[in-house]
Amino acid sequence: MKTKLTLPLLLLLLLLPAAAFAAPDFTGLQPALDAMSGDRIKHHIAVLASDEFEGRAPGSAGEEKTVAYLRGALAASGLQPGNPDGTWTQDVPIVGITSKTTSSVAVGGQVMALEYINDIVAISRRTTPVTDVKDSDVVFVGYGVQAPEYGWDDFKGVDVRGKTVVMLINDPAIPDPKDATKLDPDMFKGRAMTYYGRWTYKYEKATELGAAACLVVHETEPAAYPWAVVVGSWGRENFDLRRPDGNASRVAVEAWITLETAQKLCAAAGQDFAALKKAALSRDFRPVALGAKASFHVENTVRDVASRNVIGLIPGSDPKLKDEYIVVTAHWDHIGRDPRLPGDQIFNGALDNASGTATVLEMARALAALPVAPKRSFLFTFVTAEEQGLLGSKYYAENPLYAADRTLADLNIDGSNPYGLVSDVEIVGYGNSTIDDLAHAVAASEGRTIVPDVNPQRGSFYRSDHFEFAKVGIPAFYAGAGKKFIGRPDGWGQQKSDEYIAHDYHKPSDHVKPDWTYDGMVQNGSFLLKIGWLASEGDKWPEWKPGAEFKARRDAMLRDK
Secondary structure (H helix, E strand, C coil): CCCCCCHHHHHHHHHCCHHHCCCCCCCCCHHHHHHCCHHHHHHHHHHHCCHHHCCCCCCCHHHHHHHHHHHHHHHHCCCEECCCCCCCEEEEEEEEEEEEEEEEEEECCEEEEECECCCEEEECCCCCCEEEEEEEEEEECCCCCEEHHHCEECCCCCCCCCCEEEEECCCCCCEECCEEEEECCCCCCCCCCCHHHCHHHHHHHHHHCCCCEEEEEECHHHHCCCHHHHHHHHCCCEEEECCCCCCCCCCCEEEEEEHHHHHHHHHHCCCCHHHHHHHCCCCCCCCEEEEEEEEEEEEEEEEEEEEEEEEEEECCCCCCCCCCEEEEEEECCCCEECCCCCCCCEECCHHHHHHHHHHHHHHHHHHHCCCCCCCCEEEEEEECCHHHCCHHHHHHHHCCCCCHHHEEEEEECCCCCCCCCECEEEEECCCCECHHHHHHHHHHHHCCEEEECCCHHHCHHHCCCHHHHHHCCCCEEEEECCCCECCCCCCHHHHHHHHHHHHCCCCCCCCCCCCCCCHHHHHHHHHHHHHHHHHHHCCCCCCECCCCCCHHHHHHHHHCC
16 A cells, blocks of 8 residues: 555645755756657657557557567667667567357346347456356455455455356445545545556456456446447457466456446346445445356457567666666557457557657657766666556566666656646656655756646556556656646646547547647656656665555565565
């Protein structure tokens, strides 16, 4: 659990004048900052998000073109191959799985066929040709959370082995006892999502407890995206890391169901979904058997996918510090194309994440052109298969090319700012690490303010590649552009963000827009370069702050070094 900030302390931090932070020295970095070019970023995005790259799906012709483009751009910018074996790439063994699933539930004397897309999206990540779950007892398990630090256990010792568990998305939304219109800040971080709320946790918990199938109930607000995003992401080929056991240890069926489907299922079982959901907000909640039997027949088409992370290296200039590393990440992949769609079938992923990839490419070019390199080494790392569960970053974190105990930090971009200059910086996961202190110093030098994630309920800290570095203990930093756009009225930035989520996120419409500007992307890249520079030149490594959930891993790593 990250450090809690009381409202007075938070306001103090946000309102501290620039003079409260020592003015950082960017003299050695200034040529790189001056060299940052919006036109180059624009060109990279136009290429990567073009139809020719077919949505940049791992294992596709689009991957081949993307990897070749990234290698060429890094080499032309003067970087060295980032793999110690002398190549530009790290092989990431992935398995592609296309599931054709039929699902039904026998309940109340009738059989409910669950219609694919309209009612359910279900897959099996097991690499066997056929997976069957027959007549599995269906149990509603609330939010599916076991969180001892909150005194919370939705299972209460009930054996769910071989059963189909139905779970609510996000964390238990516990009202604040002092103000029922708000969430209790002492329970599951209040309004902010914890990892317990992520769908990945739900399936991991179902696996741990031996369930046969796990159905997560989709609701747009707590999920932070509409049902169409689930269908677009899950209703096609899915990917996972190739594991020795072929994922036989994972829960057999992982599925999302619509809210309406959950309501119908509960009604057929003589239960009221709304009442069950309300009951799940109590520590006293116990699993509710629905008196139903679920069956799933999954036919998998499986292929091995030889995907790659692309990595460029700028060696440090200090002989004593050059074997210490700062990693800068962006995921190059997107969703590819879906030939089943009428009209536009290509998910170009212009904002997500051609924009972040392009910004990091320009950061690398600018930094490599410095007459004297930073003291410590920089790894510019473009990871694969983020859209399929952070697989590229997970593989790197589990198989680092450079030792984790020599890696100071990961700085991540997932979506750069196409709307213009801002006067604030939004830090996702604010309060976790001392990288925030570097960010404060940089923001103060620019006359900008730092704000915590304004939509913490979306769980963004757990949804991008920095999280995999954090999970192994490496301090990780993920910031958005902010919402206060210079020359725009209050609320305009949030409106643009909401419009993107509603209309373009994980949809074929994520194209380059005619009203995009690229000065905000330069601002983003320059901000991260400054943070990286301070970390590189400083005497102290970034650290997790007391109470951060990843601190113990880092402490153990450095203690055993």
